[in-house]
Amino acid sequence: MWALGIMIYEMLVGYSPFVPLKAFSQENEKLIKENILKGEFSFPYDFNEIPISMEAKNLLRRMLCPQVKRRLRLENVMDHEFFKIKIPLQISIE
Numbered sequence: 001m002w003a004l005g006i007m008i009y010e011m012l013v014g015y016s017p018f019v020p021l022k023a024f025s026q027e028n029e030k031l032i033k034e035n036i037l038k039g040e041f042s043f044p045y046d047f048n049e050i051p052i053s054m055e056a057k058n059l060l061r062r063m064l065c066p067q068v069k070r071r072l073r074l075e076n077v078m079d080h081e082f083f084k085i086k087i088p089l090q091i092s093i094e
Contacts, residue, residue, distance in 0.1 A: 001072055005063030009041070012052055017041035017064060039066035055082040 009017045018035040020028050035041060041064065043057055044050045059082040065071040072080070 001063050009060050
């Protein structure tokens with residue numbers, strides 16, 4: 001589930017959750033490893049640029065939990081409120 005959480009985060013945000021936004025360096029590589037082990041990541045501050053629902057944030061926090069026993073299991077992921085959001089479909093036929 002952890003890897004799926006990484007992919008969902010990358011699809012929603014556009015970059016990996018544990019990578020600092022600075023240019024890549026050896027120091028950043030160490031920081032990435034520390035962030036992964038601690039489960040430290042954040043969401044973009046500019047909500048207007050990348051709007052992420054509270055349901056998506058909750059799902060990702062629970063999927064990217066570093067403690068395996070506390071991490072969501074597949075059956076819990078599929079039942080999560082994020083996948084129950086109804087998005088209105090707008091079709092324009094001209």
